[in-house]
Amino acid sequence: MNKKIDSFSSIVHDYEQNIGLLTNAITDKLLIASKIYSYEWIHEAILDAKDNDRKNWTYIQKYLEIRKNKNVEFTRKEGIGDAKSTRLSGQSSKANDPYQSVIKRSWKK
Numbered sequence: 001m002n003k004k005i006d007s008f009s010s011i012v013h014d015y016e017q018n019i020g021l022l023t024n025a026i027t028d029k030l031l032i033a034s035k036i037y038s039y040e041w042i043h044e045a046i047l048d049a050k051d052n053d054r055k056n057w058t059y060i061q062k063y064l065e066i067r068k069n070k071n072v073e074f075t076r077k078e079g080i081g082d083a084k085s086t087r088l089s090g091q092s093s094k095a096n097d098p099y100q101s102v103i104k105r106s107w108k109k
Contacts, residue, residue, distance in 0.1 A: 008034050011042050018050040019060075026057055037064050 011030055016022060022030075033042055045063040049055055 006039055008039075011039055011046075014043055014046045018046050019055045019057075029057055029061070033061070033064060037068065041067060 008031070011034060012022065012027070015026070015030060030042070041064060042060075045060040045067075048063055049059045052059070
């Protein structure tokens with residue numbers, strides 16, 4: 001299957017097919033990510049998360065951040081195995097987090 005990834009709806013479809021159902025928070029994060037990263041990068045991150053059985057937004061976000069910061073080309077087979085042990089030393093991860101504006105939704109009693 002070699003379809004063109006060129007719209008937000010294709011990213012939403014990829015997420016639902018490979019990771020799971022969308023929540024409002026994940027939809028907001030995907031929307032923000034689509035403003036920062038290319039659709040192709042997001043698609044690759046989703047497939048990499050699925051292939052490595054790491055079906056969560058945190059893994060996808062880390063994939064995208066590493067790819068942008070290091071300006072490298074990942075292939076799905078390479079993955080980002082080193083990302084699991086990568087830590088940002090000496091700086092707060094919230095300081096440069098573009099997703100910080102997304103309010104974490106929680107259940108109130």
